[in-house]
Amino acid sequence: EVKLVESGGGLVQPGRSLKLSCAASGFSFNDYWMGWVRQAPGKGLEWIGEINQDSSTINYTPSLKDKFTISRDNAQNTLYLQMSKLGSEDTAIYYCARIGVTPMDAWGQGASVTVSS
Amino acid sequence: DIQMTQSPSVLSASVGDRVTLNCKASQNINKYLNWYQQKLGEAPKLLIYNTNNLQTGIPSRFSGSGSGTDYTLTISSLQPEDVATYFCFQHNSWPTFGSGTKLEIK
Numbered sequence: 001e002v003k004l005v006e007s008g009g010g011l012v013q014p015g016r017s018l019k020l021s022c023a024a025s026g027f028s029f030n031d032y033w034m035g036w037v038r039q040a041p042g043k044g045l046e047w048i049g050e051i052n053q054d055s056s057t058i059n060y061t062p063s064l065k066d067k068f069t070i071s072r073d074n075a076q077n078t079l080y081l082q083m084s085k086l087g088s089e090d091t092a093i094y095y096c097a098r099i100g101v102t103p104m105d106a107w108g109q110g111a112s113v114t115v116s117s
Numbered sequence: 118d119i120q121m122t123q124s125p126s127v128l129s130a131s132v133g134d135r136v137t138l139n140c141k142a143s144q145n146i147n148k149y150l151n152w153y154q155q156k157l158g159e160a161p162k163l164l165i166y167n168t169n170n171l172q173t174g175i176p177s178r179f180s181g182s183g184s185g186t187d188y189t190l191t192i193s194s195l196q197p198e199d200v201a202t203y204f205c206f207q208h209n210s211w212p213t214f215g216s217g218t219k220l221e222i223k
């Protein structure tokens with residue numbers, strides 16, 4: 001069974017940083033592109049970015065490129081999202097997703113991030 | 118960026134009804150259109166990919182169609198468990214989502 005489990009969310013003060021993790025299991029992690037999506041409270045979904053199998057290609061939504069860094073550790077079957085200079089607009093649920101034959105054919109349960117003083 | 122417009126934003130229908138949800142792209146997306154279902158408090162789930170391909174394990178009452186800029190998700194016979202918000206998503210170019218259609222039971 002394909003499983004993606006995010007962790008690392010929580011309450012963070014404005015201007016601080018936070019790193020999310022996504023542990024993958026049930027498939028060959030290093031064969032897949034992976035991505036991150038977020039959903040602000042009561043809002044729609046926003047694509048954050050994606051990373052290829054060997055981390056040689058990483059693409060970001062332009063508006064988030066200076067704040068977020070996607071990385072992966074294939075030995076640990078783990079995807080990461082490093083977030084910096086956080087503001088209230090970054091309050092959201094953050095989902096990791098597998099990019100298989102099509103984007104987001106599997107999703108994690110999400111990690112909640114609240115940016116507030 | 119390609120803008121995705123979904124209609125209606127809220128749809129109320131009865132159990133057993135045939136339901137149609139619409140998604141319009143601001144430019145041709147060459148059928149690179151997915152549909153996701155998100156139930157309250159849950160992560161989204163892939164239903165349909167590349168316009169009309171049913172994801173494994175999804176009931177056959179769900180189907181998709183369309184081309185160019187206009188796409189449709191159809192539920193042939195609405196079931197109570199279909200209550201959810203449905204998002205369209207294009208991946209022809211930099212990925213973007215529609216704003217969603219909330220489906221309710223009358």
